[in-house]
Amino acid sequence: MTFKSTILIIPGLGNSGPQHWQSIWEKQFNFIRVEQADWDAPVCDDWIENIQSEVKKHNAADIILVGHSLACTTIAYWAKKYNVKIKGALLVAPSDTEAESYPPGTTGFTPVSLNKLPFPTITVVSTNDFYVTFERAQLFASAWGSELVNIGDAGHINLASGFGEWAEGLGILKQLD
Structure with a gap:
């Protein structure tokens, strides 16, 4: 599988380990990871600026962002601030920063x-993500104007939920390419 777009990988809280x-x-297709100064106690404004800094290095019309968890909220805030017309974004397992189950230590990511x-x-x-109820995930997708893809009982769609290579996800990403 090949991609003609510039793909920017944006991990969530804690970063994405080597088996995520x-x-x-990123390794298989030479995608570009947007690095953050602090993966464990993030500040939304800092994360937004790091996305913008990387986006400015490329042709915006060719960029697809691939966000996981907290990165989905960050992408929504980035879009609100900069209104850059990129090619698209794949938003996977958006976490609900307003939920009681959300880990403490983040700054500026509420309200979603x-x-x-x-x-x-x-x-x-x-349908069984610990970090967001299915109903809230549907609300986010609807508000963002996003196509919703429900993959069933898949936890947080991360390594702990059994998602390593995730070929199905690549197929979904290819729809934006």
Whole structure:
């Protein structure tokens, strides 16, 4: 499988380890990871600026963002602030930063931004994600103007839930390419 777009990988809280699908994709296809200064106690404004800094290095019309968990919220805030018309975004397992189950230590990610995103998006959700109820995930996707893809009982769609290489996810990403 080949991609003609510039794919920017944006991990969530804690980063994505080497066996996480984001890291596998990055290595397999030479995607570009947006690095953050602090993966464990993130500040939303800092994460937004790091996305913008990487986006400015490329032709925006060719960029697809691939966010996981907290990165989905970050992408929504980035879009609200910069309104850049990119090719699209794949938003996987958006976490609900307003939920009681959400880990403490993040700054500026509440409330979850519910602005319509100015580019095509696909939001992939699970029915049993500890970090977001299915109903809230549906609300986020609807508010963002996103196509919703429900992959069933898949946890947080991460390594702990059994998602390493995740070929199905690559197929979904290819729809935006």
